[in-house]
Amino acid sequence: MGPGGACWRGGGVPRGLKRWLSSSAPAPRVCVVGSGPAGFYTAQHILKHHGGARVDIFEKLPVPFGLVRFGVAPDHPEVKSYGAEDNRxxxxxxxxxxxxxxxxxxxxxxxxxxxxxxxxxxxxxxxxxxxxxxxxxxxxxxxxxxxxxxxxxxxxxxxxxxxxxxxxxxxxxxxxxxxxxxxxxxxxxxxxxxxxxxxxxxxxxxxxxxxxxxxxxxxxxxxxxxxxxxxxxxxxxxxxxxxxxxxxxxxxxxxxxxxxxxxxxxxxxxxxxxxxxxxxxxxxxxxxxxxxxxxxxxxxxxxxxxxxxGYRILPLDPAVPFDTQRGVIPNSSGRVEGVPGLYCSGWVKRGPTGVIITTMNDSFDTAHSVLEDLQGGVLDVSTSREGFGAVESTLRSRGVRPVSFSDWEKIDAAEVARGKAAGKPREKIVDPQEMLQLIGH
Missing domain, CATH: 3.50.50.60 (FAD/NAD(P)-binding domain)
Known part of the structure; x- marks a missing residue:
């Protein structure tokens, strides 16, 4: 997805739900596609309120944070807020x-x-x-x-x-x-x-x-x-x-x-x-x-x-329903209609409106739905799933070397060092190939 929204399989804490700390509780694997604010806020909330959950976040660029990094004016670092995959x-x-x-x-x-x-x-x-x-x-x-x-x-x-x-x-x-x-x-x-x-x-x-x-x-x-x-x-x-x-x-x-x-x-x-x-x-x-x-x-x-x-959301995949009139994935509180186990958040969920606090609350709402479905037995977590392990082996078989979070930390350190030399918070690297060379890919 674009940085304005996130989709994943698998807010406020669902009322009556307590944090799951039991070692015998199922350990669901949640896959988040898109590392923008919507993806991170939802991942954060699921991890905070489900002690056994494991979350893998996938991003198309070598750097995370979506339009927190790319969308807001550079003289407004405290805001960092909006985005979508295309423009109207x-x-x-x-x-x-x-x-x-x-x-x-x-x-x-x-x-x-x-x-x-x-x-x-x-x-x-x-x-x-x-x-x-x-x-x-x-x-x-x-x-x-x-x-x-x-x-x-x-x-x-x-x-x-x-x-x-x-x-x-x-x-x-x-x-x-x-x-x-x-x-x-x-x-x-x-x-x-x-x-x-x-x-x-x-x-x-x-x-x-x-x-x-x-x-x-x-x-x-x-x-x-x-x-x-x-x-x-x-x-x-x-x-x-x-x-x-x-x-x-x-x-x-x-x-x-x-x-x-x-x-x-x-x-x-x-x-x-x-x-x-x-x-x-x-x-x-x-x-x-x-x-x-x-x-x-x-x-x-x-x-x-x-x-x-305004901005325009693009369809994700033929397998994922999409409302072309409204430019959103049809959903109920983040649950994608007709596809059990698939959820959405951010602008793909509600359309390209709002600022960072809107996205945060919206993400918590979707996290609420995920946790409710886990507690209610709607999601099958009985069989063990490998999560990123399976994806990584598929990528390597195709000659694709993914960028890890520790790789991003090297890119981050290089940008901050270059910025310091110029008297700036950071000097962003804009060429993905240069980023990959920096981490030895």
Missing amino acids: VLGIPGENLSGVYSARAFVGWYNGLPENRDLKPDLSCETALILGHGNVALDIARILLSPLHLLRKTDITDGSLAALACSKVKRVWLVGRRGPLQVAFTIKELREMINLPGARPVLNPADFTGLENAIKDAPRPRKRLTELMIKTALKKPGVKPMEAQAAAPREWGLKFQRSPQEVLPTTDGRRARGIRLALTRLEGSGDSAKAIPTGDVEEVECGLVLSSI
């Missing part, structure tokens, strides 16, 4: 032009995800446009506009730091289909963006007309978030415009009620030069409000377009 496509003309990238690929590039190490995004334009109003969109805007001295202290890769050092981007627009009351980012991330050194927010006061009344009865997080946007939009600069521009040579802003219609090409038809946006009106209110095109359009000049409209 825009489905509009021009999205394959040079200069148009998915958020997933761009985030993977600056975070050292091996599959994105050769992305080489063109940062030679002055204006970038991000489609999406979530935390990932704010992450990307912040990375594009952050002073280099702040980024140098993080584990951002050397290659992406060098590219950002040469970047000409000085303006970033974040565009959403709906209005201020439907933005998906959180107040902490917005406040950090507003206070970013050298970059000033550009919010149109007209976008927030009448919202003070609309949010009177809104939940407190939504109310505080909207109040911060209103305050920022109405804030009068204390210095003259020219002085403000000199103090903050870069800027970013939020555009609401605009839906992407077409990425506009340069005259040679190869690169993005701008984007045509359909203006929308809202039907309904709150999170359920729908964006309906009005018939009016707007063109925005930009040479870099980043799509942050």
